[in-house]
Amino acid sequence: MATGLCYDRRMTSHRIIEGEHPEDPKRISVIYEKIVNCGLVNDPEFSGTSNPENPGLMVRIEAREATEREIGLIHSRDQFEFARELEDHDDEQLIMMTNEADSVYFNQHTFMCSKLSCGGAIETCLRVAQGHVKNAIAVVRPPGHHATPDCSMGFCIFNNVCVSAKTLQERMPDIKKILILDWDIHHGNGTQDAFYNDPSVLYISLHRFERGTFYPNDPRGDSTFCGSGQGTGFNVNIPWTEGGKLDGDYIYAFQKLVMPIALEYNPDFVIVSAGFDAAAGDELGECYITPAGFAHMTYMLMSLAKGKMAVCLEGGYNLSSISDSALAVIKVLMGQAPEKILDPVASPAAANVVQQCIDIQMRYWRWASERGNGLSLDVRAWQEKILWEKYKMSSAPVMHPSGLVFDNALLMSYKATELVEIAVLEFNNIFLAAIRPVVSN
Ligand SMILES: [Zn+2]
Incomplete structure (x- = not known):
């Protein structure tokens, strides 16, 4: 035809x-x-x-x-x-x-x-x-x-x-x-x-x-x-x-x-x-x-x-x-x-956008739920709500030197963001976040 x-x-x-x-x-x-x-x-x-x-x-x-x-x-x-x-x-x-x-x-x-x-x-x-x-x-x-x-x-x-x-x-x-x-x-x-x-x-x-x-x-x-x-x-x-x-x-x-x-x-x-x-x-x-x-x-x-x-x-x-x-x-x-x-x-930058979309689509598509960041967005949203109400903690993104950004990777108090420096290390494709204080008091 x-x-x-x-x-x-x-x-x-x-x-x-x-x-x-x-x-x-x-x-x-x-x-x-x-x-x-x-x-x-x-x-x-x-x-x-x-x-x-x-x-x-x-x-x-x-x-x-x-x-x-x-x-x-x-x-x-x-x-x-x-x-x-x-x-x-x-x-x-x-x-x-x-x-x-x-x-x-x-x-x-x-x-x-x-x-x-x-x-x-x-x-x-x-x-x-x-x-x-x-x-x-x-x-x-x-x-x-x-x-x-x-x-x-x-x-x-x-x-x-x-x-x-x-x-x-x-x-x-x-x-x-x-x-x-x-x-x-x-x-x-x-x-x-x-x-x-x-x-x-x-x-x-x-x-x-x-x-x-x-x-x-x-x-x-x-x-x-x-x-x-x-x-x-x-x-x-x-x-x-x-x-x-x-x-x-x-x-x-x-x-x-x-x-x-x-x-x-x-x-x-x-x-x-x-x-x-x-x-x-x-x-x-x-x-x-x-x-x-x-x-x-x-x-x-x-x-x-x-x-x-x-x-x-x-x-x-x-x-x-x-x-x-x-x-x-x-x-x-x-x-x-x-x-x-x-x-x-x-x-x-494009890979990062696509990953963020996968993390969102894992709510709706079986395929995406197997490739998301491992933590259901619903679970993360619940965590954020509870931790904010109880400890005034909110989420912070982590940026990898490659440019990839992971939203909601860390939960921290707003005071902590002024006090700590975060390093992200890559080991066998696993990203590790390390936090160290920059102000001691
Ligand atoms: Zn157009």
Whole structure:
């Protein structure tokens, strides 16, 4: 079976009325052009070269406008009406509304493009689920993962991936559990919101967080936000503490955290929120993921759900980076092995974030409980509470010279921190903390 491709040039008509914007219509046309020029689809109109003998290796999936009912599976009536009414405004009003919005712009075509983007993602997922294609990519815009059930923000109008996930569950009885893996450099706050109480969708996001100072500046992108109610444990945030991430950091996170959790969850379908703004060359993301890095992540995810996977474009603003990255992902979807990674080793800072996430996830996943710091967080929380009440002792982190930080490694009184110096020694991979007084009285 072939790999599917959804692209519709009408989606380029959503554009900023005045000036320039990183969420540029060319983002999807350059990816499409790359695919055509590599001979993966045949489009005489676009490439100017007609070859009727070669129908292309990818199967075209037609985009269509998502219906009000489909969008209503995730979004409020107010939000749908807000988007619909954009068609009634003139340019001057749309510019004013753009200035008042949270990082999102509007024009006369925004509503139509948003419905096409959403409907394109839905059709892409459905074609994979129905077995028409083995897997597929939706090259669509505007993106979706910041759009919450009630608010369009962060370049996003409707949450394409969330609406697709809900539609799949509604229309395909065999698809009960869906993994949404979000490797866009920004936290998909909208996706997290939509399924925060829902165990039938596991959301895993790797993103720059920096204590909530990186867009969308939402403290809920932290690793401690794991879902609520029935959905507790089904929201996994991997919050990087700075930019500059390399292939090795992402591969490490996938091998140590993402894939073990994903395998234990055992989804029936995988949707990738594929922003390419962690790609090398992206000025917003400031990271260095190579096309080979994205290819390896795709390759690993294809082992899930009998390969039933739809990749859906989110962010990514360097035109050559996103087209090279998307092409590398497509080649893996089509069956090629990923290229070699040049720098496969994770940095201590990234390894530390991953370890902290494992320590949190051990509450919810059997695999993680075997690899945590050995002491259940619940037990540690109880210890802290009792020792604080009785002896005014609180926890302190221990930093190893390698850069690894172990939270809650020591419990001490606040007075002790002024009086002692702590040395950490490593012996056969066991870290030992030694405390000595520096003031004697
Ligand atoms: Zn992004």
